């Protein structure tokens with residue numbers, strides 16, 4: 001699938017400083033500036049973490065049937081040691097982790113409304129994460145994963 005676009009089982013939008021690009025699902029997305037209404041949240045995230053991400057992937061899970069599969073956030077654009085700051089609104093959903101290379105899930109974190117999950121670079125290095133289907137969940141959930149893009153998309157091979 002690499003290099004081709006394919007649908008994802010949720011709604012996705014890339015936000016960030018104007019011109020910051022990010023590749024996901026085989027397409028390059030270019031941010032057009034942050035929405036003003038995110039300013040208080042971005043300030044709070046920076047105050048809490050000392051980090052100033054230049055982009056965020058917004059994932060809307062319309063209900064428990066919307067999911068994200070096992071992956072690591074370790075694209076070259078994120079640099080060798082990415083911090084990922086994951087903010088949650090709406091329905092509580094289970095965020096699952098497993099050691100990279102293993103099948104057995106090792107951790108399950110129910111991420112609730114107005115929570116922030118801070119993932120250190122070691123999380124991407126040693127673990128995969130996923131958001132599995134939860135048929136009983138009827139409400140939607142919005143997740144914003146703030147990231148820092150360190151390279152231009154044009155520099156990224158593939």
Ligand SMILES: O=C(O)CCC(=O)C(=O)O
Nearest residue numbers: 057059073095131143145
């Ligand atoms: O929705 C979540 O909590 C996970 C999002 C995620 O893993 C990502 O955007 O890379």
Ligand SMILES: [Fe+2]
Nearest residue numbers: 071072073129
């Ligand atoms: Fe992720």
